[in-house]
Amino acid sequence: MSDLSLGTELADLPSLPVSAVTRDGCEFAPHSDTWPLSALVQYSLTFNFAQFSSISKRMKHKLKLGLCWYLEHSSFSHAMNLYHRMAAFYYEILAQKNTVCDTIELSDILNYRATLSDQTEWKLGTLRILLEGIENFGYGFCSQAVQDYLREATIKGNVKGTSIRTRDPNEGAFSDSELMSIQAAINDAYAEGRIKLYTYAAVWLFLGYGPRPIQIAALKESDLVVAENDSGRAYALRMPRAKQRGQDLRAAFKTRYCSKQIGMLLEEVIHANRDKRKRLGLVGEDWPIFMAEKEGELPGLRFHMSSKDIGLLLKDAVSRVTGLKTNAKRFRITLAQRAVDDGKDKHTVAELLDHSDTQNVGVYYEASPAVVPRLDRHLAMELAPIAQAFAGVVVTNNRRKVDPASGIFDRSLNNASDEALGSCGQMSFCGLAIPFACYTCRHFKPWRDGPHEQFMAALIGDRDRMIAEDLSPKLYTIRDRTILAVAEVIQLCAVELNEEEVAA
Numbered sequence: 001m002s003d004l005s006l007g008t009e010l011a012d013l014p015s016l017p018v019s020a021v022t023r024d025g026c027e028f029a030p031h032s033d034t035w036p037l038s039a040l041v042q043y044s045l046t047f048n049f050a051q052f053s054s055i056s057k058r059m060k061h062k063l064k065l066g067l068c069w070y071l072e073h074s075s076f077s078h079a080m081n082l083y084h085r086m087a088a089f090y091y092e093i094l095a096q097k098n099t100v101c102d103t104i105e106l107s108d109i110l111n112y113r114a115t116l117s118d119q120t121e122w123k124l125g126t127l128r129i130l131l132e133g134i135e136n137f138g139y140g141f142c143s144q145a146v147q148d149y150l151r152e153a154t155i156k157g158n159v160k161g162t163s164i165r166t167r168d169p170n171e172g173a174f175s176d177s178e179l180m181s182i183q184a185a186i187n188d189a190y191a192e193g194r195i196k197l198y199t200y201a202a203v204w205l206f207l208g209y210g211p212r213p214i215q216i217a218a219l220k221e222s223d224l225v226v227a228e229n230d231s232g233r234a235y236a237l238r239m240p241r242a243k244q245r246g247q248d249l250r251a252a253f254k255t256r257y258c259s260k261q262i263g264m265l266l267e268e269v270i271h272a273n274r275d276k277r278k279r280l281g282l283v284g285e286d287w288p289i290f291m292a293e294k295e296g297e298l299p300g301l302r303f304h305m306s307s308k309d310i311g312l313l314l315k316d317a318v319s320r321v322t323g324l325k326t327n328a329k330r331f332r333i334t335l336a337q338r339a340v341d342d343g344k345d346k347h348t349v350a351e352l353l354d355h356s357d358t359q360n361v362g363v364y365y366e367a368s369p370a371v372v373p374r375l376d377r378h379l380a381m382e383l384a385p386i387a388q389a390f391a392g393v394v395v396t397n398n399r400r401k402v403d404p405a406s407g408i409f410d411r412s413l414n415n416a417s418d419e420a421l422g423s424c425g426q427m428s429f430c431g432l433a434i435p436f437a438c439y440t441c442r443h444f445k446p447w448r449d450g451p452h453e454q455f456m457a458a459l460i461g462d463r464d465r466m467i468a469e470d471l472s473p474k475l476y477t478i479r480d481r482t483i484l485a486v487a488e489v490i491q492l493c494a495v496e497l498n499e500e501e502v503a504a
Contacts, residue, residue, distance in 0.1 A: 010061050013139065022071045022079075023248060025299045030068045038297045039076035040217050040249060042308045047083055054095045056102040062141050066134035082130040089127050104131065106145040122158035161363035164333055170325045172367075173337035176474070180440075180481045181387065182322055183207065188391055188442050189321040198290055199317045201262075201269045206314055206328060208262050210335030210353070213307035213314070213328045214242045218249045219289040221270050224263065225255070235263025241354055250300070254354055333364075340364040342474065375480055376460060380487040389485035392425070392444035394492045408435050408444075416454045422446035439485035448493045456486040 016030040024039045035047040047067065052060055063086065070079040092115060093108050094101050101108075113124055128150050134141040142150075163171035174182065182203075190200040205216055223238040235258035240250045258266075266289065273291055277283075288304040295302050305313075311328050318326040332353065339349050346358040346365070355361065384390075407420035421435050426443040435455070438444040446452065459479055466476040 009057060013058070013061055014065060016061070016064055016068065020068050020072055022076060023074065024076055025301070026297060028071075030064055037071070037076070040298060040301055040304060040306055041076050041080075041214060042306055045080060051087070052090055054097065054100060055090070056100050059102055059141070062134055062139040065139060066130060066137065066141070069137070070130075070133070081126055085123055085126045086130055088123065103140070104142040104146055106143060106149055109146055109149060118156060121156040125155040125157055128153075128155065161366075164337065164363050165366050167337075167367055171330070173334040174324075174330060176477045177387070177480050177484075178322075178324060179207075179334065180478075181389070182318060182324065182326075184389070184391065184440050184481070185321045186318065189317075191442065194321065195317050197269060197272055199313055201265050202290065202310060202313055203317060204262050204265060206331040208259065209237075209239065209256060210332040211239060211328075212242060212332070213311040214249065215240050215354075216290065216310045217288075217305055217307040218242055218301075220250075221273065221287050221289055223253075223289070224258070224266050224270065226263070226267070233260070233263070235260065235266075237262075237266075239354070336361065336364045337367060340367070375463060375483060377456065377487075380456065380460070380483050381491065384484050384487035384491060387481065387484040388488070389440050389481045390446075390488040390492070391440060391442040391485075392422075392438075392446060394448055394489065394496060395423070395445045396448050396496075408438055410435050410451075410455055410458070413451060413454050413458060416451035419451045420447055421450040421452065421455060436479060436482050439482050439489060446489045446493070448496055450493075452486055452490050452493065456483060456490065459483050459486065 018029065018031065019027055020030050021027050022037060022039065024041075026038045028035045028037055033048070033050040035049075036044065037047060038044050049060055049064060052063070055063075067079060067083055067086075070082055089112055093112050094104075109124075112127075113121070116123060131142055131146070132150060135147055162168070164173070167173060169175075186195070186200065186203050189195045190197075202216060205211065218240040223240070225236040225238060227234045227236075237256045237258040238253040239256050241252040241254060242249050269289055273287060273289070276291065277287070282303075286300070286302070288301070290305045290310065291303045292305045292309070296304065298304070314331075315327050318324065336349050336353055339352055344352075346361050349361045349364060350356075350358045353361065408422050408424060409417065409420055411417045413419075422438065423445045424438070424443055425445050432438075432441070436459075439446070460483060463476045463479070463483070
């Protein structure tokens with residue numbers, strides 16, 4: 001078909017613009033059959049309209065008009081989902097008709113729905129958004145029967161919140177023990193050089209704020225606010241809201257309190273970035289906190305990592321050092337669920353999650369009550385090899401002769417208050433709670449003949465007392481990881497003693 005005849009065929013339809021710009025700032029040519037697109041969510045994706053060979057030129061033109069509008073006015077993720085749902089519907093139904101379609105008929109929709117199950121019916125719901133959107137523009141994409149059917153049909157949505165309601169151990173919130181395990185493992189991995197600075201900082205941002213990856217990807221160095229006061233340096237973090245409808249990624253912010261630990265860590269990242277830019281000869285301002293290797297094509301977002309890359313960074317690092325199934329969503333769920341379990345109201349939880357209202361936080365209040373596991377000596381000994389909470393090295397009592405001043409004691413132990421549990425290999429000031437924090441510290445060197453059994457018995461006894469007094473689980477589960485670490489030390493000491501006896 002010639003350009004002249006094609007122009008006549010489309011004369012009653014709005015023309016496609018020569019160029020358009022997505023909400024992320026990516027420019028593309030709508031009149032082309034291929035739209036190479038970039039976004040902070042995922043650096044590149046091509047909308048390929050050449051694949052739709054079984055629909056008419058008019059229908060393809062209308063589809064372009066509709067998707068162009070969504071790219072300009074909605075998030076890239078939303079427009080991408082609509083495009084993929086249309087492509088799936090096309091290959092499942094329209095491409096099988098052996099004819100060139102000019103409109104979507106009711107039989108097409110009914111046949112497509114028949115291919116879906118209760119769990120996948122949401123796909124038709126997403127397709128409905130696109131079809132009704134194009135119809136609302138007045139382009140006549142579907143038959144009247146389709147319009148009537150979609151308007152009245154009850155379509156099951158994508159089931160959400162199941163992992164939250166059931167406290168799924170693989171998809172839902174992390175338990176207190178898992179959260180402490182992540183913190184300890186990620187600290188040790190960074191100290192030992194097994195993960196890099198970027199990864200370490202990103203994980204702590206997810207631990208502290210439970211953000212969406214797109215929010216971390218959109219962060220700039222200027223978003224870390226530093227102030228000097230009488231107590232030293234104080235920090236705040238301007239977190240991009242990123243998912244507000246109709247707004248650019250960095251159009252709105254929530255200023256969050258930033259702990260000194262995370263603030264100092266982000267300052268370290270910023271200093272590393274400056275050294276990197278100096279080596280590469282990069283000049284200018286407005287730099288991201290997490291710098292990509294390539295500049296990218298998005299205006300105002302030069303060298304920003306994509307949210308997909310941020311998510312993979314987190315998933316790979318935490319899964320690798322802890323063995324836990326991990327993604328950004330689990331940190332977000334954990335933040336909200338812990339707030340609910342602590343008695344926070346819906347408005348506080350919505351504020352923590354950066355929601356504009358409370359309609360999506362109810363699911364956290366529907367979650368089954370947290371089950372606080374029984375923890376006695378037998379169970380602790382069973383779980384210890386799995387938990388791997390102990391990070392130090394067992395030493396013999398000869399250590400006492402080397403440095404007796406470094407001994408670590410628990411003076412509250414009956415009949416063993418003067419017997420050292422071990423020694424510290426750091427040889428410097430430590431602000432942690434001794435001896436409770438020692439067993440999970442990589443610098444701790446427990447003595448093989450130390451009173452570890454008595455110490456574990458005291459910890460379990462204190463835990464049982466708090467349960468009997470009906471205190472909050474937060475108070476008595478906080479030392480569960482320490483109990484498991486002590487159990488592991490007891491097992492390691494027993495192994496060494498057995499080996500020594502065999503050798504003798």
